[in-house]
Amino acid sequence: MGERKRLTRRQVLQRGLAGTSAIASYSFLLEPNWLELVRRDVTIKGLGKGLDGFKIGLVSDLHVPRFIDREFVHSAMDLLAAEKPDVFCLPGDVYEGVRNDKVVSLKGFFDHYSAPYGLVATLGNHDYRLGERAVASRIRDDTPFKVLLNDHVPVERDGAVLALGGCNDLRWGRPDVAKTFHGVDPKVPRVMLAHNPDICEEWRGDTRVDLALCGHTHGGQIKLLPWYAPVTNSRYGQKYREGLVQGKVYRAYVTRGLARQFHCRLMSRPEVTLLTLRSG
Numbered sequence: 207m208g209e210r211k212r213l214t215r216r217q218v219l220q221r222g223l224a225g226t227s228a229i230a231s232y233s234f235l236l237e238p239n240w241l242e243l244v245r246r247d248v249t250i251k252g253l254g255k256g257l258d259g260f261k262i263g264l265v266s267d268l269h270v271p272r273f274i275d276r277e278f279v280h281s282a283m284d285l286l287a288a289e290k291p292d293v294f295c296l297p298g299d300v301y302e303g304v305r306n307d308k309v310v311s312l313k314g315f316f317d318h319y320s321a322p323y324g325l326v327a328t329l330g331n332h333d334y335r336l337g338e339r340a341v342a343s344r345i346r347d348d349t350p351f352k353v354l355l356n357d358h359v360p361v362e363r364d365g366a367v368l369a370l371g372g373c374n375d376l377r378w379g380r381p382d383v384a385k386t387f388h389g390v391d392p393k394v395p396r397v398m399l400a401h402n403p404d405i406c407e408e409w410r411g412d413t414r415v416d417l418a419l420c421g422h423t424h425g426g427q428i429k430l431l432p433w434y435a436p437v438t439n440s441r442y443g444q445k446y447r448e449g450l451v452q453g454k455v456y457r458a459y460v461t462r463g464l465a466r467q468f469h470c471r472l473m474s475r476p477e478v479t480l481l482t483l484r485s486g
């Protein structure tokens with residue numbers, strides 16, 4: 207057996223510094239730009255055969271204009287567009303800012319994207335902080351997104367129907383799930399854009415929702431362990447950090463989104479999602 211070499215204090219320190227700088231370089235330079243396309247099938251009870259295979263392209267949490275540029279949004283949208291989604295959904299935090307900040311133009315961000323059932327968005331907490339009306343009109347004027355605020359649009363294909371709603375933000379807006387799906391036949395399946403997934407735990411009311419499409423948590427953005435992020439911006443810790451989650455009230459798909467706040471992500475790559483609905 208060879209003699210084991212003991213490391214000097216200096217060598218331990220040098221290796222520690224090298225490890226720290228490697229993690230820092232990765233989390234600031236590589237991972238924030240390393241997009242992941244997540245594909246997931248989701249069964250929706252009562253979904254008609256005509257909508258079996260309906261594809262939702264989900265992109266969230268842009269946080270324009272800080273820490274993101276048009277090119278990165280194009281890369282994300284191109285990844286999704288290549289999958290030919292039937293609809294694009296954006297559940298909020300299009301912008302980041304505070305009241306009286308300029309609501310910058312979104313011209314050029316989404317000009318070339320289309321889908322058979324269009325593009326729909328709702329607003330997130332950061333959009334409300336900047337100003338609900340100003341942000342909503344910017345999105346309507348500058349992009350092909352239809353903004354749904356406690357409202358829905360019907361989706362019909364080959365005799366099957368689905369209600370696609372957008373609910374206002376749980377903490378900063380005035381969410382109303384009943385209003386969102388007002389007039390929808392109880393038998394019709396409902397998919398709801400809702401920025402903050404905590405709504406799936408806290409909503410009180412008897413309006414059924416079959417799937418909520420959420421963002422907000424950024425997948426924790428910086429994880430210390432693969433299953434643990436110290437900050438999720440959710441009152442329920444890791445529960446709604448990312449992925450398909452059965453909440454107390456509603457089931458949600460929570461995307462990690464594109465956010466690159468402070469130009470940093472660790473073990474939580476920016477995500478675009480292709481959800482394929484399956485009739486159950």
Ligand SMILES: [Fe+2]
Pocket residue numbers: 267269299330332421422423424465
């Ligand atoms: Fe966000």
